[in-house]
Amino acid sequence: MEFQFSNDTFSWVLQIAKFDVSPDVVYPVFLTGALIYLFSVLCNGIILTLIVTQRSLHKPMYYIMFSLPLADILAITTILPRLLTDILTQSNVVYYPTCVLQGFIVHLYANCVNYILAAMAFDRYIAICKPLRYHAIMTPFTVGGIIALAWGLGFVLVVVMFALQARLPKCKTFIVNVYCSNMTLVQLSCAGDITVNNIYGLVLTGFTQAVSVGVQLFSYLQILKTCLTHSQSDAKIKAVNTCSAQIIIFVLFEIFGTTAILSYRFQNISSNAQKLCGILALTFPPFANPIIYGMKTKDIRNAFIVVLKKKQKVTFT
Template identity: 70%
Template sequence: MAVQLLNNTFTFNLQIAKFDVPPEAIYPVFFTGALIYLFAVLCNVTILALIVTQRSLHKPMFYILFSLPLTDLLGITCALPRVLVDIITQTNFVYYPTCVMQGFLLHLYGGSVLFILAAMSFDRYIAICKPLRYNSIMTPFTLCCIMSLVWGLDIALVLVLFALQARMPKCKTFIVNVYCNNSALVLLSCGGDTTVNNIYGLAMTGFMQAISVAIQLFSYIQILITCISHAQSEARIKAVNTCLAQIITFCLFEIVSTFTILSYRFQNIPPNAQKLCGMMIFTILPVVNPIIYGMKTKEIRNAFFVMLKKQKVAFI
């Protein structure tokens, strides 16, 4: 039996939705998913290692960027391995506390991406629009304040969301998606009033989006104005190259999120397609982000090639 109240006994085993995979496709799907996961882990760990080990990347921009691959590793690790295990074992049960933890971390991932991109855009605004004051503004203390605000605000907002969900008594048995999230956990409740949960969930999502979009719009508009008014073409090229990766990542996140939300609004979309769209939020960015930053950020490219040369010399 799943989470329910029977004779005042609370049990913790939940049934969770799974992909309908034909028997002949189980192993191909599993190995494809495993390769995607391993590729994402390898790429993001490489970015983290470069930022830690290469002195050329010991700058405020990359200290902020450090949080992005960490967040990507959090998102894909919380979502993908458990789904792959369910596919290969043909089981669809999850322990309730594990489900709550997965949901909490996945919501944390979504908010942190928005806030980190906002922090990165602010850093680029200072670097390009106020270059002479950059070092005096982006001090270690300022960096600590920015990153504390990014993670502290994200954690606080998600904690309140899950506290509202936890107060509701549970008596239903089925998680409606292939991963746990707040809305699926709310649906386990015994038919109580979920108005407060719904209002707060929408308000939190709107607040995160509004803060991130406002900061990025302000930063990139100011950067654009600086580029247009600047006489040197090199300054324009530098501005575009340092901002383009963040802009691509933000647009990709918004497109995937919107596509996922719309997929659940149309009843004629197959269930497997809806579940796959839900998984895209936690798999596409962790795979694509390291490639984007590797291609569009000259300092990371150079640091990568320097590391390769050192490894080659070490093996000779």
């Protein structure tokens, strides 16, 4: 991979677009964003800790789920601290290697979360539709392979995307969004054909959505069919409660992601609104996901209560 730069105009120090905030609300916006970040990291960190430390969560479902809060922490840490710093200091400067790293992680998150959600749906499909064969199918080897595939496939596809971007000669120094992405890096080029980049981006998006939506649609339709034909009402309720959190997370992720993409297709949407849509697509899921886990996943709620009770006993003894 060879990076090409035009020495006449390109600088390793890039200017990045501002998120226009009135001086009167800079500190409230910074404080709100900081609280959202701390809440997201804390709650996702608790989920990760519970899955690691609580034996009741040492199951294939939670081994796969472990990847989701991990990806959420990675995404929100990549976006929010730097954005809040720019809002507070009005510096709006980013170094080229940092920009590339941020863009890479943004796309890695967007791709891997789709595959992780598909893996979680597949696990629930096996658990509910083929319960007698669940442990025979979801062996440690299978679970490890599914997790490796979700991260590995996303990683390889994004590496190819950024390799295609890196081949373009760079001469511009302005990032047109408040965070770096593949397309904003492509727009730094001053020459070269970007047709391949555009085609690959569309193919990658289509492939990722087809795999993620296809697997989840198949899994949840089969689960619904099983629930409707099952004679025991308690089994139906358990199945719905088990899957509801994953379905809500998937719907929210798709809504925010699609809104962020479509916002740049309409000229009558303000620049700030477009930027906000992109930010929400990367920060709202990490904020909301652990809340949904806690509300909808009984095993995680129980594990958290057990830890709290142990802490109380230690405190009073």
